[in-house]
Amino acid sequence: MADGNPSADEVKVKDGIDQNTVDAARALESKNYSAGFSTEIEQEFAPKGLNEDIVRFISAKKEEPEWMLEWRLKAFERWLQMEEPDWSNVHYPPIDYQDAYYYAAPKKGAKYESIDDVPEEILETYKKLGIPLKEAEVLLGVEGAADSAADARTDTDKPRVAVDAVFDSVSVATTFQKELKEAGVIFMSISEAIREYPELVQKYLGTVVPQSDNYFATLNCAVFSDGTFVYVPKGVRCPMELSTYFRMNAQGTGQFERTLIIADEGAYVSYLEGCTAPMRDENQLHAAVVELVALEDAEIKYSTVQNWWPGDEEGKGGVYNFVTKRGDCRGDRSKISWTQVETGSAVTWKYPSCILRGDDSVGEFYSIAVTNGRQQADTGTKMLHLGKRTKSRIISKGISAGNSDQTYRGLVSVHKKAEGARNFTQCDSLLIGDTCGAHTVPYVETRRADAQLEHEATTTKLSEDQLFYARQRGLDEEQAVALLVNGFVRDVIQQLPMEFAVEAQSLLQVSLEGSVG
Amino acid sequence: MLKIENLVATVGEGEDAKEIIKGLTLDVPAGEVHAIMGPNGAGKSTLSYVLTGRDGYEVTGGSAELNGADILDMEPEERAAKGLFLSFQYPVEIPGVPVMTFVRTALNAQRKLRGEEEVSAAEFLKKSRAVAAKLKLTPEMLKRPVNVGFSGGEKKRLEIFQMMMLEPKFLILDETDSGLDIDALKTVSDGVNELRDPERGMLVITHYQRLLDHIQPDKVHVLANGRIITSGGPELALRLEKEGYDGVLSEAV
Numbered sequence: 001m002a003d004g005n006p007s008a009d010e011v012k013v014k015d016g017i018d019q020n021t022v023d024a025a026r027a028l029e030s031k032n033y034s035a036g037f038s039t040e041i042e043q044e045f046a047p048k049g050l051n052e053d054i055v056r057f058i059s060a061k062k063e064e065p066e067w068m069l070e071w072r073l074k075a076f077e078r079w080l081q082m083e084e085p086d087w088s089n090v091h092y093p094p095i096d097y098q099d100a101y102y103y104a105a106p107k108k109g110a111k112y113e114s115i116d117d118v119p120e121e122i123l124e125t126y127k128k129l130g131i132p133l134k135e136a137e138v139l140l141g142v143e144g145a146a147d148s149a150a151d152a153r154t155d156t157d158k159p160r161v162a163v164d165a166v167f168d169s170v171s172v173a174t175t176f177q178k179e180l181k182e183a184g185v186i187f188m189s190i191s192e193a194i195r196e197y198p199e200l201v202q203k204y205l206g207t208v209v210p211q212s213d214n215y216f217a218t219l220n221c222a223v224f225s226d227g228t229f230v231y232v233p234k235g236v237r238c239p240m241e242l243s244t245y246f247r248m249n250a251q252g253t254g255q256f257e258r259t260l261i262i263a264d265e266g267a268y269v270s271y272l273e274g275c276t277a278p279m280r281d282e283n284q285l286h287a288a289v290v291e292l293v294a295l296e297d298a299e300i301k302y303s304t305v306q307n308w309w310p311g312d313e314e315g316k317g318g319v320y321n322f323v324t325k326r327g328d329c330r331g332d333r334s335k336i337s338w339t340q341v342e343t344g345s346a347v348t349w350k351y352p353s354c355i356l357r358g359d360d361s362v363g364e365f366y367s368i369a370v371t372n373g374r375q376q377a378d379t380g381t382k383m384l385h386l387g388k389r390t391k392s393r394i395i396s397k398g399i400s401a402g403n404s405d406q407t408y409r410g411l412v413s414v415h416k417k418a419e420g421a422r423n424f425t426q427c428d429s430l431l432i433g434d435t436c437g438a439h440t441v442p443y444v445e446t447r448r449a450d451a452q453l454e455h456e457a458t459t460t461k462l463s464e465d466q467l468f469y470a471r472q473r474g475l476d477e478e479q480a481v482a483l484l485v486n487g488f489v490r491d492v493i494q495q496l497p498m499e500f501a502v503e504a505q506s507l508l509q510v511s512l513e514g515s516v517g
Numbered sequence: 518m519l520k521i522e523n524l525v526a527t528v529g530e531g532e533d534a535k536e537i538i539k540g541l542t543l544d545v546p547a548g549e550v551h552a553i554m555g556p557n558g559a560g561k562s563t564l565s566y567v568l569t570g571r572d573g574y575e576v577t578g579g580s581a582e583l584n585g586a587d588i589l590d591m592e593p594e595e596r597a598a599k600g601l602f603l604s605f606q607y608p609v610e611i612p613g614v615p616v617m618t619f620v621r622t623a624l625n626a627q628r629k630l631r632g633e634e635e636v637s638a639a640e641f642l643k644k645s646r647a648v649a650a651k652l653k654l655t656p657e658m659l660k661r662p663v664n665v666g667f668s669g670g671e672k673k674r675l676e677i678f679q680m681m682m683l684e685p686k687f688l689i690l691d692e693t694d695s696g697l698d699i700d701a702l703k704t705v706s707d708g709v710n711e712l713r714d715p716e717r718g719m720l721v722i723t724h725y726q727r728l729l730d731h732i733q734p735d736k737v738h739v740l741a742n743g744r745i746i747t748s749g750g751p752e753l754a755l756r757l758e759k760e761g762y763d764g765v766l767s768e769a770v
């Protein structure tokens with residue numbers, strides 16, 4: 001993740017807020033993005049472009065069973081017949097799907113015998129992301145490292161996090177495997193899971209986000225390169241937070257992560273997804289699919305802090321983020337919460353949603369989205385109430401600065417059998433300056449008269465009164481903005497696991513740097 | 518301590534700029550408390566904003582020095598770090614930011630600007646408890662977001678809480694007494710009096726003698742139409758109370 005230490009002295013604009021916001025936004029230069037570096041290592045690429053052979057190439061590289069290849073090919077065929085959606089409120093140049101690589105892996109292979117064998121550049125990458133060396137060793141699969149790192153972590157009071165690092169497409173390694181295994185928790189890359197637990201994968205893959213779901217999801221089905229698999233067995237409370245760092249590294253590499261998390265009856269798991277990408281001139285396409293399945297009385301908490309490269313001050317470069325995330329509360333009394341802090345990407349298109357199938361199941365969506373510079377974000381959630389007495393809660397906090405534009409799109413849909421369904425939605429937007437925009441588009445569909453649906457929405461401008469009040473007490477402008485913004489997003493930050501909350505706060509500060517003149 | 522000389526300041530921008538402070542001279546030596554009284558719209562709050570550096574207020578003439586340092590070119594936070602504190606006539610609500618977080622962030626920001634060590638969490642907590650007790654603020658109130666849902670009087674007490682925590686060198690109280698009930702007026706005045714110190718100066722803006730019964734001023738000034746029209750001892754406030762501004766002003770002009 002970002003180390004939160006960009007040079008504060010780089011951007012210094014004073015005087016009136018409003019008229020200077022434009023200039024300040026212009027000053028939001030590449031150097032503000034502290035995760036913007038790229039690792040010079042040799043990569044093994046699939047040939048550029050997208051065709052059936054590439055799909056076969058990826059599957060072969062992963063030593064996948066036949067059924068998996070068939071599944072991919074079916075998706076690819078479907079994708080060829082689909083059209084890219086254009087309904088969302090974001091604008092971007094057409095993506096040339098033939099002009100990207102669909103597979104890239106560090107050439108040396110994923111596992112190392114000793115830390116000395118790990119290419120220096122990879123170690124540097126982890127260092128800049130703030131992952132301690134001991135843990136980097138484990139992440140990189142250096143033999144024997146896992147035990148000592150696990151010991152080292154056990155000594156401290158800090159909450160423990162098991163990490164599955166994705167370095168471009170190949171999951172480089174996993175931590176804490178042993179302890180998780182003792183608890184019966186399966187936490188590994190999805191490629192491994194396809195080989196080691198094919199029945200489990202086959203049973204759940206594509207059952208939440210069907211192959212035909214949408215253009216980007218279908219593409220993902222065909223060419224997904226790696227991702228994470230989690231299975232928590234009946235009655236097990238996962239003993240630690242599980243975490244994945246997604247990194248995009250190779251130039252022009254499309255990223256197609258696939259995540260599948262299953263909480264069996266009465267199980268609980270909290271999963272953290274962190275994303276940073278180094279800066280690039282070319283736009284990078286990211287089309288991930290995340291599927292969550294919660295069976296009876298199970299609970300899944302999925303938190304994301306996303307800090308992808310948003311592009312330079314002219315809106316050039318940056319990551320295109322088209323993600324399909326969906327949770328299925330399949331069992332009665334199950335619960336899924338999505339919490340997300342989004343500060344990156346040039347273009348974001350993302351609607352984590354919940355299917356509330358089980359009776360008394362609960363879906364939650366807590367979101368903070370920050371857009372600055374020329375970023376565009378179209379995000380929101382869908383809550384589909386199918387079961388009886390299902391409840392959902394949506395808290396969305398949008399912060400727009402610079403020339404950015406963001407749209408919240410929420411759908412709450414109550415089906416015929418969802419007797420006594422309830423939803424509470426609150427959408428708050430904070431505008432910093434005069435040249436940004438925020439739109440709220442709530443949709444409600446209900447087939448039941450007894451549904452209780454509440455919606456609250458506010459739009460406020462960062463107030464000059466508040467800024468001055470804080471500055472009179474001794475805070476400088478940037479601290480004042482950070483404090484006010486943190487206040488604005490507090491309800492959501494409180495939903496994040498402790499260590500993520502701190503990171504999220506500093507990330508907010510970094511992404512709004514120079515947004516007030 | 519605070520030396521204001523022939524200060525001229527405007528509010529608003531461009532063609533809308535309006536001169537509100539029109540050649541104001543005032544000298545508050547260290548250790549003294551001066552009261553400013555004056556009719557509505559005279560420019561009292563404007564003066565406090567100009568001194569603390571609020572955006573939108575432009576100084577077009579004159580000077581203001583705090584302990585010999587020209588404060589008019591400083592950023593608001595630099596003035597705060599130099600020890601200038603304003604108790605706002607209308608305290609501002611800051612949703613989502615608990616009082617304790619706000620004050621500690623402010624204190625540490627000031628200390629950092631002054632090149633001092635951060636205050637430890639334990640030390641801060643201890644002091645805040647003691648100060649809150651004096652001002653009859655409950656610990657529960659300090660956990661709430663700054664000024665959000667506070668009553669008018671509570672907001673004013675919270676201003677004084679911040680002041681006592683930050684221990685500024687020069688205090689400007691803008692109508693701190695408005696909205697306070699009789700007991701709160703006493704509580705708040707006790708707090709302010711506790712800060713009276715040979716090294717400290719205070720400017721107390723008020724409309725009413727009752728505050729000055731508690732916080733006894735060394736001098737009283739009448740501000741009208743952007744200038745100090747007349748000055749005197751505590752007896753001037755008593756006269757104003759009896760005769761009103763009309764009487765005193767017609768005589769001064």
Ligand SMILES: Nc1ncnc2c1ncn2[C@@H]1O[C@H](COP(=O)(O)OP(=O)(O)OP(=O)(O)O)[C@@H](O)[C@H]1O
Pocket residue numbers: 528529535537555556557558559560561562563564606
């Ligand atoms: N932003 C502004 N734009 C235009 N006029 C302003 C602005 N701010 C203040 N004024 C005007 O300046 C004058 C002085 O206002 P100020 O608030 O300083 O008065 P005051 O002496 O504090 O009055 P009160 O006793 O009512 O608090 C008033 O006429 C007010 O309308």
Ligand SMILES: [Mg+2]
Pocket residue numbers: 561562563606691
């Ligand atoms: Mg006033």
